[in-house]
Amino acid sequence: MEDDELxxxxxxxxxxxxxxRxxxxIHLENLWAESVRTVEGHQLHEKVDLPGLEQRPGMRVARALQLRSDVHHLVGRADAVVFWEDPVWPDTGRPFPVEYKRSSRNTFRHAELQLCAQALCLEEMLGVxxxxxxxxxxxxxxRREVVFDQTLRDETLQAVRGVxxxxxxxRTPPPELGPKCPECSLQELCMPGLPGIGGLRAYLRGMD
Ligand code: SF4
Incomplete structure (x- = not known):
């Protein structure tokens, strides 16, 4: 795959x-490990992962909606997008993405970036x-509302460029040993306290 197709x-x-790291x-080495939190997260998503469109008074709700942005090189899925009826946008309605998370613990800004990227996709796909x-x-x-202000949009695009x-x-980034490591489901695979482990992994990959 060409780089510009990534x-x-x-x-x-x-x-x-x-x-x-x-x-x-996860996204380069395809590693994953379950923890209590990730399993509970999957269980929550099982309820919202079935694609469908539901009509309710004043709105439609699309679930498991596929999204893409060619401008920003993004692809993925929104758990749910509410399309509020709006006379300004009679054809599409006013999109309002909703992301499901297990809990708010340690996830605030991280989840906001993911949600904001969904908004960037919707804006490009629908022109609203x-x-x-x-x-x-x-x-x-x-439910906590998130406003996609310029600061959040800039931060999201910066993260997109980084990924x-x-x-x-x-190349998998080196470990960022810190307070988040004990809660990280990949801690055993990452081995953040072992010096030089990033270089060892790269060496082993080169032998494949
Ligand atoms: S254990 Fe720490 S450094 Fe390693 S992936 Fe998790 S958070 Fe990052």
Whole structure:
């Protein structure tokens, strides 16, 4: 695949924001490990992963909607997109993406980047502004609205460039040993405390 055909998975932005190395382990090395939190996250998503369109008073709700942006090199899926009826946009309605997360713990900004990238895709695909969306937390059953202001958009595009550069280089970033490591489901695969492990992995990959 040519470099200019590389696409950034929407989910990679959350991983990149949490830890560049985690993003590389998942999206370059195809490594994954389940933890209690990831299993609970899958269980939550099982309920929203079936594609479908639902008509409700004043809105339509599309679930598991495929998204793509050629301008920003993004691809992925929105858990749900609410299309509010709006006389200004009678054909499409006003899109409002909703991302489902297990809990808000350690996920605020990371999830916001992923949601904002969904908005960028929707704006390009539909030609309408998407000023806000929401994150629904399964554990608390609460919904938090997210406004896609310029700061968040800039931060999201910066993350997209970072992931693209990582995919182009095909090099997994080095460990970022810190307080987030004990909670990381990939800790055993990453071995963040072992010096030089990044170089060892690259060496072993070169022997394949
Ligand atoms: S263990 Fe730490 S350095 Fe390694 S992927 Fe997880 S958060 Fe990143």
């Amino acid at each position: 696409l950034v998975p929407l989910a990679a932005l959350e991983h990149w924001s949490y830890c560049h 985690q993003c590389g382990l 502004p998407v000023p806000a969306g929401a994150i629904f937390y399964g554990a608390s059953k609460r 693209l550069e990582m995919l182009q280089s095909a």
